[in-house]
């Protein structure tokens with residue numbers, strides 16, 4: 001069976017690797033594999049820290065993917081020979097003031113009700129765990145199971161694993177070919193068509209723009225801009241991921257720190273702004289004063305693939321042979337392993353994983369405009 005994957009961010013790369021591992025002939029097309037939002041992401045694997053009211057099914061999917069991560073990254077490292085930056089570090093959510101602390105109390109009760117592993121900490125207990133925190137911190141929640149990966153290392157390892165597993169990586173934009181109502185393959189800019197029995201579209205926020213996509217299969221995915229900073233230093237100012245209500249800091253093993261992020265509805269704009277840098281640094285310094293001493297190494301903006309319910313679209317569409325794997329919004333790095341499992345099972349004709357049905361791409365069909 002021939003499979004083509006359009007888009008080589010962490011989602012498309014993980015799918016291509018898993019599909020090739022099960023013996024399928026896989027082509028992956030992307031002008032810049034490992035680019036897109038995956039290149040900008042912070043890499044938090046934080047189903048607990050990122051849990052939101054009203055998103056129970058997404059929480060379950062996130063936990064399922066989080067459970068896969070240690071084995072996924074071990075296997076990836078042994079196939080690719082490259083590290084992924086996976087680190088079991090935990091997350092500490094902290095409150096700057098009494099209002100934040102009241103919000104954290106609600107967040108704590110919600111997580112306990114969902115059966116998540118969290119611990120409520122006093123100011124003193126937060127400072128004992130992370131002495132670099134501002135003494136004014138009022139309290140916190142420890143999510144000891146929330147970890148991190150370095151998305152740039154992860155994407156590079158996935159690309160190497162794809163190439164070693166026989167995926168034909170074509171560095172080109174691709175369009176979809178449809179013939180007699182079913183997918184026929186992809187056409188790449190280098191000029192030749194590649195026939196395929198199944199095509200997986202994993203083009204992140206650019207998915208609706210993929211040429212050749214039939215109107216009924218265009219998903220309601222939009223770009224949601226996020227600006228993020230990379231700071232450099234000899235030693236990280238914290239051991240764990242630190243989250244306030246408006247900002248997070250992800251300390252890497254090499255001493256650098258990622259500070260994120262804005263959430264902006266600005267279409268495909270990726271300009272970095274002075275206001276975002278100012279706001280992120282101000283909020284970060286209120287939590288960890290020593291970040292002001294670090295070098296500002298990079299400012300970047302990425303486009304999260306957002307959906308109306310903040311959950312991804314994974315699965316078959318109404319067009320035979322066409323599979324969607326997009327709309328992973330703020331959790332695409334976390335959700336890469338489970339997305340690859342769901343799509344690989346679909347391609348192999350194995351039964352769908354339990355829970356996958358909630359993310360079927362056709363759940364938004366009723367949002368389509370009613371014909372006049």
Ligand SMILES: Cc1cc2nc3c(=O)[nH]c(=O)nc-3n(C[C@H](O)[C@H](O)[C@H](O)COP(=O)(O)OP(=O)(O)OC[C@H]3O[C@@H](n4cnc5c(N)ncnc54)[C@H](O)[C@@H]3O)c2cc1C
Pocket residue numbers: 006007008009010011012029030031032033034035036037038039040041042043044045172173174175202203204205206207209210211225226227228260261262301302303304305325326327328329330331332333334335
């Ligand atoms: C600031 C920020 C912080 C984030 N932090 C986290 C985090 O901590 N944890 C987490 O889990 N997630 C995080 N995310 C979200 C995460 O980055 C995304 O959900 C994830 O990267 C989506 O991956 P993707 O492969 O679907 O899309 P992308 O990474 O955007 O990749 C899409 C790819 O498709 C390619 N493409 C587009 N059109 C075509 C075409 N016609 N032909 C061929 N290729 C095409 C592009 O070149 C691109 O490489 C963050 C995002 C941002 C912006």
